Amino acid sequence: MLKRTVHVAGALLVAGGLLATSACGGSSGKESGGKTTVTVMTWESNATNKLIDQALAGFHDPDITVKRIDTPNGNYGDKLASLTQAKKLPDLFWCGNDTELQYTGQGLLTDWSEKLSGSGDFTAGSFDPTAMKNWKTADGRIGGVPSLMNTYGIWYDIDAFKAAGVALPAAGWTWDEMYAAAEKLHQKGAKYGLVADAMTALDAPFSLSLYSLSAGGAPFADSVHQPTEVTADATYTEGVGKLVAGIKSGAVAPPGYDISSQQSLFAAGEIPMLWSGQWLAAGFLTDKPKIKYGFAPLPQVDKAATLYDAVGICTPSYTQNADATFKVLSYLNSTVWTKVLPDSPVAVPAYTGAQQAYYDALDKAGLTTVASTVKADLDASLTMGVRFTTPWASQSNDVITAYWPDILQGKKPLSDLKTMTDKINDVIKSNG
Numbered sequence: 405m406l407k408r409t410v411h412v413a414g415a416l417l418v419a420g421g422l423l424a425t426s427a428c429g430g431s432s433g434k435e436s437g438g439k440t441t442v443t444v445m446t447w448e449s450n451a452t453n454k455l456i457d458q459a460l461a462g463f464h465d466p467d468i469t470v471k472r473i474d475t476p477n478g479n480y481g482d483k484l485a486s487l488t489q490a491k492k493l494p495d496l497f498w499c500g501n502d503t504e505l506q507y508t509g510q511g512l513l514t515d516w517s518e519k520l521s522g523s524g525d526f527t528a529g530s531f532d533p534t535a536m537k538n539w540k541t542a543d544g545r546i547g548g549v550p551s552l553m554n555t556y557g558i559w560y561d562i563d564a565f566k567a568a569g570v571a572l573p574a575a576g577w578t579w580d581e582m583y584a585a586a587e588k589l590h591q592k593g594a595k596y597g598l599v600a601d602a603m604t605a606l607d608a609p610f611s612l613s614l615y616s617l618s619a620g621g622a623p624f625a626d627s628v629h630q631p632t633e634v635t636a637d638a639t640y641t642e643g644v645g646k647l648v649a650g651i652k653s654g655a656v657a658p659p660g661y662d663i664s665s666q667q668s669l670f671a672a673g674e675i676p677m678l679w680s681g682q683w684l685a686a687g688f689l690t691d692k693p694k695i696k697y698g699f700a701p702l703p704q705v706d707k708a709a710t711l712y713d714a715v716g717i718c719t720p721s722y723t724q725n726a727d728a729t730f731k732v733l734s735y736l737n738s739t740v741w742t743k744v745l746p747d748s749p750v751a752v753p754a755y756t757g758a759q760q761a762y763y764d765a766l767d768k769a770g771l772t773t774v775a776s777t778v779k780a781d782l783d784a785s786l787t788m789g790v791r792f793t794t795p796w797a798s799q800s801n802d803v804i805t806a807y808w809p810d811i812l813q814g815k816k817p818l819s820d821l822k823t824m825t826d827k828i829n830d831v832i833k834s835n836g
Contacts (some may be wrong), residue, residue: 513547615643
């Protein structure tokens with residue numbers, strides 16, 4: 405669970421803050437001067453934390469001091485696990501949607517649902533509706549708030565597309581057009597016309613739901629939070645079949661393709677089309693790719709469909725001063741974004757009042773296709789979660805690992821999609 409959470413979250417710049425730093429965990433308490441200390445732990449890099457430090461310098465409350473716990477971003481999962489076990493979690497810590505739901509269900513987090521109810525500047529209604537909906541447990545508890553949202557699309561090399569005589573991807577383009585473009589790009593010399601780990605790795609069955617949803621079929625899972633069934637209907641199977649054909653022709657990178665350097669390879673002009681998230685934009689602004697590039701919405705069959713995913717900030721149930729913690733949480737998720745995102749436009753905030761700063765930063769940098777694609781993703785009515793957020797998700801991953809790669813590479817027939825879903829349904833039933 406933690407490994408998967410950190411894998412997704414690490415792609416994002418997530419809000420945090422400090423006025424001082426601390427080397428160990430703990431919950432809020434009184435200092436000798438009578439101030440309440442609120443502790444914060446992020447998974448961010450040193451560079452990002454510096455930006456956040458500068459933003460939090462504007463947080464002024466005579467009764468509150470904020471301390472950040474230094475945590476290497478590459479070791480965040482282990483740190484979080486040890487602090488959870490020791491019951492020394494900081495008052496505010498970065499968390500994924502799955503961590504928040506599971507910890508809330510176990511009674512490990514402070515429930516903010518009452519403070520977020522009603523109307524005001526920082527309530528449930530102040531957040532993107534999809535993000536907030538998916539941060540609530542089945543019984544309405546909210547153990548944290550979403551901070552940043554991942555949106556997904558296709559990064560494309562403009563010159564490579566023009567050289568291949570292929571129209572540039574744009575909102576409303578189809579899956580068939582994407583595969584056809586990948587084939588032409590491959591024929592023009594690209595090792596793979598399309599690199600799309602999202603269609604070949606563990607979470608891929610959820611991504612392929614977009615084909616089915618867009619065409620009026622059933623999604624892979626009826627819910628990622630409280631699933632009762634997974635399905636591979638005829639439309640879903642059709643979509644997987646097209647992916648299998650693309651991999652067989654060499655147009656699409658197969659399962660097992662090393663994605664560790666995909667961003668740099670795209671920036672160097674080696675990958676003409678890359679399925680990934682908006683977070684690459686911030687790196688491109690720093691590294692200055694030699695290519696001209698754009699970012700388009702994911703393809704569709706009939707209607708626009710996309711993936712949703714949000715990371716956020718959680719609070720343990722034993723925080724000693726919930727009011728002070730909530731004040732800092734409010735500042736982190738609102739004002740901090742308006743100060744941090746202009747220098748590092750990595751993701752759109754879930755808090756709607758801070759979103760314009762993100763879009764303004766993209767427009768200023770000339771990344772108009774990124775801004776328009778993120779907006780299109782947030783407007784899409786058909787959505788699918790990127791993975792199960794359940795405690796038993798690893799059991800379903802084992803089943804996917806045993807079937808999905810072999811199906812995509814033609815080592816197992818498409819009919820084994822039913823075998824795979826049957827086995828996952830057995831997992832769901834046994835954990836229900």
